[in-house]
Amino acid sequence: MGAYTSSFTGTGGETLSSMTHPSRADWITAHAVATDLAIVEVDRLWLRFQQLGCNEDGVLELEVLERPPASNSVFAKHILSSFVTTRENQEVITFEAFLGAMKWAEMAPEMDKIKAIFNMINNGQPVTKELLYMILKRTYPDESKDSLSKLTDLMMNEMDDKHHGLITQFQFVKWVKKLPEEELRHLLEFRIVPLEITQEAHRLFSHREAEANVPSRYLLSDAVLETIAEKIQNMDWHLLSNKLHFTGQELELIQRKQPYNPRLQIYDMLKSWKQREGKNYANPAVLYRAMQECDMNEAAQLLT
Numbered sequence: 308m309g310a311y312t313s314s315f316t317g318t319g320g321e322t323l324s325s326m327t328h329p330s331r332a333d334w335i336t337a338h339a340v341a342t343d344l345a346i347v348e349v350d351r352l353w354l355r356f357q358q359l360g361c362n363e364d365g366v367l368e369l370e371v372l373e374r375p376p377a378s379n380s381v382f383a384k385h386i387l388s389s390f391v392t393t394r395e396n397q398e399v400i401t402f403e404a405f406l407g408a409m410k411w412a413e414m415a416p417e418m419d420k421i422k423a424i425f426n427m428i429n430n431g432q433p434v435t436k437e438l439l440y441m442i443l444k445r446t447y448p449d450e451s452k453d454s455l456s457k458l459t460d461l462m463m464n465e466m467d468d469k470h471h472g473l474i475t476q477f478q479f480v481k482w483v484k485k486l487p488e489e490e491l492r493h494l495l496e497f498r499i500v501p502l503e504i505t506q507e508a509h510r511l512f513s514h515r516e517a518e519a520n521v522p523s524r525y526l527l528s529d530a531v532l533e534t535i536a537e538k539i540q541n542m543d544w545h546l547l548s549n550k551l552h553f554t555g556q557e558l559e560l561i562q563r564k565q566p567y568n569p570r571l572q573i574y575d576m577l578k579s580w581k582q583r584e585g586k587n588y589a590n591p592a593v594l595y596r597a598m599q600e601c602d603m604n605e606a607a608q609l610l611t
Contacts, residue, residue, distance in 0.1 A: 330363075341403060342403065346600075348499040348500055352499060353402065366394065369388075390408050409499055418480070435474075439462060531610070532578060535609055536570050536571070544572075550597035595611075
């Protein structure tokens with residue numbers, strides 16, 4: 308994907324891999340914090356990464372690309388090879404790089420996605436008629452040779468307006484942009500968590516929140532937050548911070564302010580959340596739900 312991979316590959320995966328491991332309870336949490344993704348998104352992508360064949364250390368070795376399911380699609384293989392990073396002098400695909408790529412696919416501007424697709428076809432080089440035919444053959448394996456040849460000629464005539472026998476990135480982008488807006492949006496849209504699942508989750512949360520036995524907003528005092536911090540200081544509170552939508556940078560700043568003191572770090576985090584939400588909107592129901600999802604049920608009872 309050329310220059311686009313620079314936004315999600317590099318040494319970050321190597322640094323993170325030295326801090327956590329798939330066998331540790333904070334594997335998902337640490338990656339969520341590092342990539343600014345939600346726990347549910349990281350959890351879903353971890354399942355996909357395992358299905359691709361990652362090893363016990365949570366990385367994909369390049370030999371995996373030579374066997375199914377990666378080898379089933381030349382395009383999937385090409386895309387995955389774009390995520391390669393170096394770890395301990397070995398070229399691998401880290402889970403963090405994979406997450407970064409999926410996040411990019413979901414959030415990147417439309418134009419960047421179109422250019423990235425072209426770059427994946429032939430490493431950014433112009434596409435010849437022969438290559439276009441091979442791509443169509445892989446895309447439509449059941450079509451006859453005659454049908455594929457006609458489709459190749461049609462697409463070359465539409466895109467190669469200079470009649471040079473090559474399709475450049477500019478010509479490809481120009482052709483793609485002619486597609487109906489709704490169709491193009493549908494083709495380029497990618498969601499880590501499908502929309503219908505997200506909508507159902509919001510529906511269930513709204514229902515639970517209405518039934519939850521939690522106090523009114525004005526009762527969410529600093530004293531309660533301080534007691535909560537005391538109770539969860541030995542638990543995975545980074546998971547809670549992710550549920551409350553703190554970024555990795557925000558969490559790092561909080562930890563620097565209160566080094567070696569998890570209780571004060573948690574207290575500062577909770578106060579920051581309350582201040583961010585505003586005194587009229589810092590709903591205990593939100594904190595209650597987040598704590599329950601982190602298995603902090605005893606501390607969550609302080610809100611009932």
